[in-house]
Amino acid sequence: xxxxxxxxxxxxxxxxxxxxxxxxxxxxxxxxxxxxFGGLILFSYVTQQAVTxxxxxxxxxxYFNTNTPEDQILNxxxxxxxxxxxxxxxxxxxxxALATFQQNHANDQTITQAINELDTNPLxxxxxxxxxxxxQYGTIADYLNSPNLTQYIDTVSYAQNQDVIxxxxxxxxxxxxxxxxxxxxxxxxxxxxxxxxxxxAIYSSREEISVxxxxxxxxxxxxxxxxxxxxxxxxxxAISSVILIAxxxxxxxxxxxxxxxxxxxxxxxxxxxxQLLVYELAFGVIIGAFSSFFAVRRYLRN
Amino acid sequence: xxxxxxxxxxxxxxxxxxxxxxxxxxPGEFVSLAGRSGAGKSTIIKLLIGEDRPSRxxxxxxxxxxxxxxxxxxxxxxxxxxxxxxxFRLLPTKNAYENVxxxxxxxxxxxxxxxxxxxxxxxxxxxxxxxxxxPHELSxxxxxxxxIARAMIHRPEVIIADEPTGNLxxxxxxxxxxxxxxxxxxxxxxxxxxxxxxxxxxxxxxxITLDRGHIIRDEKxxxxxxx
Numbered sequence: 001x002x003x004x005x006x007x008x009x010x011x012x013x014x015x016x017x018x019x020x021x022x023x024x025x026x027x028x029x030x031x032x033x034x035x036x037f038g039g040l041i042l043f044s045y046v047t048q049q050a051v052t053x054x055x056x057x058x059x060x061x062x063y064f065n066t067n068t069p070e071d072q073i074l075n076x077x078x079x080x081x082x083x084x085x086x087x088x089x090x091x092x093x094x095x096x097a098l099a100t101f102q103q104n105h106a107n108d109q110t111i112t113q114a115i116n117e118l119d120t121n122p123l124x125x126x127x128x129x130x131x132x133x134x135x136q137y138g139t140i141a142d143y144l145n146s147p148n149l150t151q152y153i154d155t156v157s158y159a160q161n162q163d164v165i166x167x168x169x170x171x172x173x174x175x176x177x178x179x180x181x182x183x184x185x186x187x188x189x190x191x192x193x194x195x196x197x198x199x200x201a202i203y204s205s206r207e208e209i210s211v212x213x214x215x216x217x218x219x220x221x222x223x224x225x226x227x228x229x230x231x232x233x234x235x236x237x238a239i240s241s242v243i244l245i246a247x248x249x250x251x252x253x254x255x256x257x258x259x260x261x262x263x264x265x266x267x268x269x270x271x272x273x274x275q276l277l278v279y280e281l282a283f284g285v286i287i288g289a290f291s292s293f294f295a296v297r298r299y300l301r302n
Numbered sequence: 303x304x305x306x307x308x309x310x311x312x313x314x315x316x317x318x319x320x321x322x323x324x325x326x327x328x329p330g331e332f333v334s335l336a337g338r339s340g341a342g343k344s345t346i347i348k349l350l351i352g353e354d355r356p357s358r359x360x361x362x363x364x365x366x367x368x369x370x371x372x373x374x375x376x377x378x379x380x381x382x383x384x385x386x387x388x389x390f391r392l393l394p395t396k397n398a399y400e401n402v403x404x405x406x407x408x409x410x411x412x413x414x415x416x417x418x419x420x421x422x423x424x425x426x427x428x429x430x431x432x433x434x435x436x437p438h439e440l441s442x443x444x445x446x447x448x449x450i451a452r453a454m455i456h457r458p459e460v461i462i463a464d465e466p467t468g469n470l471x472x473x474x475x476x477x478x479x480x481x482x483x484x485x486x487x488x489x490x491x492x493x494x495x496x497x498x499x500x501x502x503x504x505x506x507x508x509x510i511t512l513d514r515g516h517i518i519r520d521e522k523x524x525x526x527x528x529x
Binding site for chain 1: 351353373374376377378379380381385391392393394395404405407408409410412413452456
């Protein structure tokens with residue numbers, strides 16, 4: 001048993017090195033397929049970050065009439081926080097609103113003067129509500145519309161931004177689902193490309209397979225070296241694809257940061273490089289072994 | 303040891319490769335299968351090594367009934383036979399040594415034994431100095447000698463040679479036939495299929511002559527005679 005296994009590996013490695021061109025071509029195609037695979041892993045991180053950053057930008061603000069007592073607003077905040085759809089609620093008091101406003105317009109003489117001439121603070125207190133999921137803002141807005149609350153409320157920003165929020169929510173959803181669909185589709189394509197490449201490589205060895213059988217080689221001894229060969233190609237392709245991805249990510253990372261702030265793709269890549277390599281190795285080795293196994297099978301029938 | 307019992311092989315119902323073929327070969331014999339191309343020589347060999355199955359009849363080899371062997375039993379069965387083909391059928395990615403060694407490796411022999419046997423056999427076929435050459439670096443006659451070395455390395459009971467000299471010039475032909483006779487003298491049964499008149503007439507051994515799928519002559523000291 002041990003002799004057979006060690007011979008299978010020995011033959012596999014030897015075939016790989018002696019069929020130099022064929023092995024190189026196979027490894028090159030597999031590298032391309034694995035580049036797609038690795039790209040998809042990074043792409044899913046990018047969409048995830050994009051979705052999060054969009055989600056973070058969506059919120060609704062509730063502005064309360066200036067005569068609403070602060071206790072009442074804090075009560076409403078508490079009741080909102082108990083809603084299952086709500087992630088968090090931030091309170092901005094009238095004084096804080098004024099301070100922020102003054103800070104923002106510190107350089108604008110006219111506005112500063114106008115504010116100073118007023119006896120009272122004209123700004124309203126507000127609650128900033130973040131939902132757990134962007135599609136839930138409608139429900140939250142409905143809750144705020146209930147009659148016992150409307151008496152305190154001046155405006156709800158959702159009414160004004162409803163369209164935009166819903167559109168963003170749709171985009172988030174589509175990006176999420178579309179990303180998965182694209183991933184599955186491209187992984188299948190990559191898998192088929194690799195399978196066919198290996199099939200062709202083995203097709204060119206069909207004579208050899210028949211000779212091995214005539215000499216009395218058992219099926220496993222004929223098939224084994226091809227499977228080892230496929231796994232070896234997959235492993236080399238995995239390593240080279242990661243090596244190729246590194247500079248690509250390094251160069252595009254700053255551009256992506258313009259679209260999605262704090263994305264830091266290169267940082268993510270370098271901190272997850274081992275994990276990525278493991279995924280690529282698993283994908284490459286498994287698909288190499290599978291393809292070889294099935295490609296040889298048809299030549300093993302008599 | 304080899305028995306064909308009323309063996310027929312037909313393709314698609316009408317094309318007939320063999321019809322009602324009967325013969326027996328005893329251990330130690332040197333038998334030539336003669337006949338034109340298409341007479342059925344290769345079909346007999348394919349049936350004998352289990353590459354093809356008869357439409358009717360039975361094929362025996364020693365204790366095996368070849369026509370009943372399942373696919374997964376064939377590899378072990380074939381280790382009792384050494385086969386030599388017209389087109390040599392060497393493994394192109396292995397050198398002469400490895401091609402010969404392969405026949406032992408498939409039967410799980412230990413490396414030590416292989417390292418000892420292979421040079422001996424390559425010496426015997428006169429290729430002791432070309433062990434590291436790949437098939438494309440060898441002449442036709444040399445490639446066929448590697449193939450013969452591969453066929454005999456595991457000491458099979460029978461060596462089957464299907465037109466082994468078909469691709470060779472008269473000089474190398476004589477060399478290969480001499481080699482087969484030498485193997486036969488050492489006790490191995492040899493079955494040689496050929497359409498080479500000269501080869502058969504020089505051998506003066508048993509000849510089974512085939513014509514259009516029928517055995518038309520089976521003589522102890524035969525000559526190549528058609529019709």
